[in-house]
Amino acid sequence: MSYRHDFTGHTTNLRPIAPVEWRQLEHVLLAHWQTAGSSGATGHYVSANPRLSIFFNDMSSVSAISEAAPRKLARAIFVPAGMTLDTSFSKPLTFAHLDIHIDHAWAVRFLSAGVTRQRAVEILDRPVDRSDITEIEPMARALVGEIRDPRRHDLFASSLATCLLSGVLDIGTAEPDPGNARLTAAQMRKVARRFETGGGRRLSLSEMAQTVGLSESWFSQVFRNTTGKTPHQWQLENRVGQARDLLVGSDLSVADIADRLGFSDQSHLTRTFRRHVGETPASWRRRNR
Incomplete structure (x- = not known):
């Protein structure tokens, strides 16, 4: 039993x-x-x-x-x-x-x-x-x-x-199959604005879905249909992009940039940055300044 x-x-x-x-x-x-x-x-x-x-x-x-x-x-x-x-x-x-x-x-x-x-x-x-x-x-x-x-x-x-x-139980009604449904341009702008307002810190799936008034399961699927990426992948790429901007446009240390963008520490940012860009933040900064 x-x-x-x-x-x-x-x-x-x-x-x-x-x-x-x-x-x-x-x-x-x-x-x-x-x-x-x-x-x-x-x-x-x-x-x-x-x-x-x-x-x-x-x-x-x-x-x-x-x-x-x-x-x-x-x-x-x-x-x-x-x-x-x-x-x-x-x-x-x-x-x-x-x-x-x-x-x-x-x-x-x-x-x-x-x-x-x-x-x-x-x-x-x-x-x-x-x-x-x-x-x-x-x-x-x-x-x-x-x-x-x-x-x-x-x-x-x-x-x-x-x-x-x-x-x-309060389960709610079944949602239709999202199929090839996509977010509208206005909805994507709302999500991007919410992300940018947070200074590059990671949003939860719930926060992203609430921004456009959708359930988490529906939002996750239509977001992927729209961008070709999961919400997590999309945010990570954008956070790396913001890290590149800060590396070139500011004198903040790599550790300070990691803290500003919500990475757990400098090592976390370095691993993520290398995976997406192919080199460490420090070497990328030296080459692009």
Whole structure:
């Protein structure tokens, strides 16, 4: 089994009204709880793995606190790994819920089929609340049925769990294939201006994409279609170009130029410069002055 359960929960005035029902799959642990809480009941929960909870009752009388401000407990919540969740009951309540405890590494691989790995990690680091579970509640109830009476292959229960996960997470819509799409001249000017404003220091892919209002994955592809280079290659060539200008047009030392352009040190600039120009900055300066 890939999933290793590491969950801690402390409650007061909450009690199960039926034995917990659970089922272990390769990458997830499924648990169905039926619980009663009195007015003033509290819960404190934290897990080393992300988890998804679907509630089959109106939970608006329960206050939930995580890293955000206090809010009403939604019908479906996704809690990232390591994030604490505290709940407080304002009135007596009997309720049932499905918990899906998820192996984080598997979840990253699962989401990476549709988005970049970096984006998958970002999605799993963000809590999500869903008040409307109309479309996913039937799947959640079907999964409870498979916990109680596993009549089908594990693949069926696992597929229901992944459908619920993708239905609750804030993944966004799929982007069209960029094909031969390119940045416009105006967009390229914006990117170049943003780079120049930074004094030659490297921009992150996110910063470059935000400059023209595109997602990172789409920007990366259309930028390459436009320039024939990756954003990293393009920036590196431009930084080397700025280094050449400073070597000829200023008295700054190679170390000072490296610092100004955001290279880690003089050696880093020297290695990069030699790779692109064919000689060290010092020898190139002597030959071109």
